[in-house]
Amino acid sequence: MKWLALFLACISTAQAEEAVRVGSKRFTESYILGEILARASGGELKPGLGNTGIVVSALKAGAIDVYPEYTGTIAAEIVRLPGRWSLDELNRALAAQGLVAGVPLGFNNTYALAMREDRAQELGIRSLSDLARHPQLKFGLSQEFIGRQDGWPGLKALYHLPQEPRGLDHGLAYEAVASGRIDVMDVYSTDAKIARYRLRVLNDDHTYFPRYDAVLLYRADLPKRAPGAWASLKALEGRIDEQLMIRMNAAAELEGKSFAQAAALFTGDTRPSAQRRLLPTLFGADFWRLTREHLLLVGASLAASIAVGIPLGIAAAKLPRLAQAILGTVGVIQTIPSLALFAFLIALVGTIGVAPALIALFLYALLPIVRNTHTGLTAISRGMRQAAMALGLEPAQRLRLVELPLAAPSILAGIKTSAVINVGTATIAAFIGAGGYGDRIASGLALNDNVTLLAGAIPAAALALLVQAAFEIGERRFGWMARARPR
Secondary structure: OHHHHHHHHHHHHHHHOOOOEEEOOOOHHHHHHHHHHHHHHOOEEEOOOOOHHHHHHHHHHOOOOEEEEEHHHHHHHHOOOOOOOOHHHHHHHHHHHOEEEEOOOOOEOOEEEEEEHHHHHHHOOOEHHHHHHOOOOOEEEOHHHHHOOOOHHHHHHHHOOOOOOEEOOHHHHHHHHHHOOOOEEEEEOOOOHHHHOOEEEOEOOOOOOOOOEEEEEEEOOHHHHOHHHHHHHHOOOOOOOHHHHHHHHHHHHOOOOOHHHHHHHHHOOOOOOOOOOHHHHHOOOOHHHHHHHHHHHHHHHHHHHHHHHHHHHHHHHHOHHHHHHHHHHHHHHHHOOHHHHHHHHHHHHOOOOHHHHHHHHHHHOHHHHHHHHHHHHHOOOHHHHHHHHHOOOOHHHHHHHHHHHHHHHHHHHHHHHHHHHHHHHHHHHHHHOOOOOHHHHHHHHHHOOHHHHHHHHHHHHHHHHHHHHHHHHHHHHHHHHHHHOOO
């Protein structure tokens, strides 16, 4: 009976331990490390969650438990700790946020600036200080690097650089520097493409960039909540050196392997993979799952926008004093950058994934519906209103039986516009783990892989065309029914 009791106790412990939720950012190395962490812990992976602000918001809210991060990023972006610091000092600063940094994975992936070798040789540029003598150079830097305290602002001030950089996705910058569209880009020291594109990494002669040792950033309660999974994560300490990380990055970016296949190199799996082709990738095993997720995002958010937007448009038309406030508010919402709105909603809702994505899409879809409802109702002629009043109809009856039917074409046009916009906007929801076709687009951007990009963009565009065609058929049928209705 002792063995039975022990067996039941083990089952009880396994059931009580929560599954670890692993996050990652939207660049190749983070995707790969996320795969390794998820495999080691047996947890759920939520990949490609956007920039540091998005992932940290998800971690604080409890939507994820752990993700791979770098000590330099923690110091500069999360705890704002100046100067040089130790891991203990980082953790003292993180304690107030309920977070811990630990389990150094074994490699340093610092920031650097790089140029094409022949261009640097031509201009005699070897260090960052040399850049100040060439104001004509075109800089293409990632958006996050431009905005980070440990990125462009401090670098520009220290080295007195006169150039004004363009924001460019990191995955696309290599092609841009290789073709000469830009001269200088930011790189990570473990980027596999540095050697492929024959880039010269410029010497940081004033030692501006700190060490960016790869560590795990996790919620302080994780070791107690999931001791088994945590023991497996701790076992990763020191097991990934710089050469192995470069090799895994190269597998994804240069050899056409998926992030999961690249991560498998950590365990010694070196089986070759077939080169990605468009049709097999487009109709891959994840096609129907991504389609369902995309339709859910578009359909649910649009239904909510219709339910709220039409009454708001009616209120704006019937209450002129409120019209400016209502139209102005929904217009301002449309201008909020999507990633900023996602970060705010993650903190507000306390989770990542479908819930904040639906709220964001609902808000973005309001403007066309509200504005077209308002326009349709205010465009009704005074004569039509007086005729309805002459029939003795109450205000609510006039609205329901006369005004809304007359405004219906305008309202339907607003709904169609919102639906088509939402199909495209829903791809951004992949950056907070909501799925849909945006998963492929985010992966394609990280890898600079046109096949994966097209495999996400083509079905999104096709769905937008189908939605527009469905509404146009509905409009024609609605118009036919209206003309056929007896007077």
